[in-house]
Amino acid sequence: MMSRPGDSELQDLYRELLLDYSSSASHKGLIKGAELHSHGINPVCGDEIELTLNTKAGAIDRLRYEGHGCVISQASCAMMAESLEGLSVEKARSLASAFKEMMLSKASLESLPAELEIVRALEGVRRFPMRVKCATLAWNTLLQMLAGPKGHAAEFQEVEG
Amino acid sequence: MGGLMDLEGIRADFPILKRLVHGKPLIYLDNAATTQKPRSVIDALSRFYENHNANIHRGVHTLSDEATQLVEEARAKTAAFIGASKPQTIVFTRNATEAINLIAYAWGRKFLGPQDEVLLTEMEHHSNLVPWQMLSREKGVRLRFVPMTADGRLDVEAAGRIITPKTKLVAFTAASNVLGSLTPVEKITALARANGALSLVDASQWAPHRPMSVSAWNCDFLAFSSHKMLGPTGIGVLYGREELLDAMDPFMGGGDMISRVFLERFTPNVLPHKFEAGTPSIADAVSFGAALDYLTCVGLSRIAAHEESLTRRALELFKAEPGVQVYGPQDTSERGGVISFNIEGVHAHDVGTAFDLEGIAIRAGHHCCQPLMMRLKVPGTARASFYLYNTLEEVEALVAALRKTRDFFLRRAAPVG
Structure with a gap:
């Protein structure tokens, strides 16, 4: 792996894994006629995430997204899609809540459940309180989607402050 | 144009300019949002x-x-x-x-x-x-x-x-x-x-x-x-x-x-x-x-002339940087000391955070001008804005941060050979 210029703080926030995921195409694209669909936006910076999801026997069969925004918002979404595919909807919901809680707390992301192992790369974001919403946008959009009925297009909007 | 300003004396009047941010001397370039206050x-x-x-x-x-x-x-x-x-x-x-x-x-x-x-x-x-x-x-x-x-x-x-x-x-x-x-x-x-x-x-x-x-x-x-x-x-x-x-x-x-x-x-x-x-x-x-x-007391003509010299230098240096888009007029007779820019392929908020780690305070986002952002067809820009207490050395530091940020985020985009 190539070394990057910049000091350790920059590398701690923008870990290699984060940069890889922010440009990853593996869960990109939208599912046509998806069971669940939601759109999330952070009006403060204009970051957007569109999620589509199909279930199979109570589990997340496919989770695909499109979005644009900063490295943190896009990497977080890609990591979320990879981590949650295959899990039960209930499990996904509880993991999303756990992730949000961790991002807002002082506790180390090391204690996140094993299913969210890759998400631990977002650890450095918590030292930048004004960037935490970038990391939680995808997860809030997912929770909003899972709370709504099938076939309903959910909307999530971050609020300032 | 008035005479030269006593830049060192002016800087000494602003207590906040002595502080460190992320262990580095604060370089405050968010003056279009708000300015720092002198002791008086x-x-x-x-x-x-x-x-x-x-x-x-x-x-x-x-x-x-x-x-x-x-x-x-x-x-x-x-x-x-x-x-x-x-x-x-x-x-x-x-x-x-x-x-x-x-x-x-x-x-x-x-x-x-x-x-x-x-x-x-x-x-x-x-x-x-x-x-x-x-x-x-x-x-x-x-x-x-x-x-x-x-x-x-x-x-x-x-x-x-x-x-x-x-x-x-x-x-x-x-x-x-x-x-x-x-x-x-x-x-x-x-x-x-x-x-x-x-x-x-x-x-x-x-x-x-x-x-x-x-x-x-x-x-x-x-x-x-x-x-x-x-x-x-x-x-x-x-x-x-x-x-x-x-x-x-x-x-x-x-x-x-x-x-x-x-x-x-x-x-x-x-x-x-x-x-x-x-x-x-x-x-x-x-x-x-x-x-x-x-x-x-400092004189508005002197302040304007000082900011113009900072802006001219910054525009010169920015123009020489590949992968950097600067918005607005290029001629300093038609513009003040506000420079909006984007590093191609890097989101303005990531730029803002990377600069913050260098102790450089800039603004990133829509700057309360969403219709103008739509006109420019960008979600946002990074923005550096100067005032009377900024120095040419700070302009150089701004450009150094720009290079470092671009290289950090975009190195992977270059073919690995």
Whole structure:
């Protein structure tokens, strides 16, 4: 792996894994006629995430997204899609809540459940309180989607402050 | 152009410039958002609270008299600073936003209707858009917009084509908070006058940085904010021609804005108190006076010349950097010290965070100009903005951070060989 210029703080926030995921195409694209669909936006910076999801026997069969925004918002979404595919909807919901809680707390992301192992790369974001919403946008959009009925297009909007 | 400034002496007047951010000396380049405060302004605040604190205008005791005089002195200084001959044409508000809302409410609601047009520009800050949108919704006033040229200047010729006899007000920024572009203010106010319209100049990004005068500009209304020119937050300025302010109804009702009050009616106070309901931000008004003293002492022409040299250097260096897009006019005679840019392939918020880690404070986002961002077809920009205490070394550090950020985020984009 190539070394990057910049000091350790920059590398701690923008870990290699984060940069890889922010440009990853593996869960990109939208599912046509998806069971669940939601759109999330952070009006403060204009970051957007569109999620589509199909279930199979109570589990997340496919989770695909499109979005644009900063490295943190896009990497977080890609990591979320990879981590949650295959899990039960209930499990996904509880993991999303756990992730949000961790991002807002002082506790180390090391204690996140094993299913969210890759998400631990977002650890450095918590030292930048004004960037935490970038990391939680995808997860809030997912929770909003899972709370709504099938076939309903959910909307999530971050609020300032 | 004035003589050289004592930059070291100026920097020593700003206590905050000594602090470290992420272990590095603070390089403060977010001056278009708000500016830092010199010792004299900070001292004026505490001196007021330690020696003169009282409510103004109605007290018969010594402190109230002193506080009243200090606020009125600050008003007189403000009038002199913008070349207004009468202090009563200066209304203290909370900020420039409130000043513009005051005009939209107290003048717009009284005098405008569905047959009338207000001419704005594509470059306006939300504070000079939304109050007019609210007026339009309530009174049916039609809003029209002067476009900007491809290089981000106000299209004065287009303004001449768009203005009509229905235009009752032309409200525009003197200097863009995103592109730095300077508006030929006299041309626009003359155009307004020739078409029977009034003019409102948003001078928030001009008044702190270069000389101006309302008599030379021949404008009818003018708004700006203290905190963008070394003063405290909580104080803004509205200037209006006396006969126009007289003809307007009050903005907010309450104490101080009245002459007599009966149970069911009131008569309004004289100018400027008619528009200053309730206890104002007294200490902030007084220390705003200290900020104006500081700027006057350094000299606005010198400040403008200094910022121009920083801007010229920054534009030169930015232009030489591959993968960097700079917005707005390239000629420093047509722009102030605000530089909006993007590093291709890197989101402005990631740029802002990377610069913060270098101790460099810049702004990233839509800068309260979402329509302008749509026009530029970008979700946001990074923005560096200069003031009198910034140095050429800081400009060099800005460009070094730019290179480092680009290399950090984009190295992977280059083919690995």
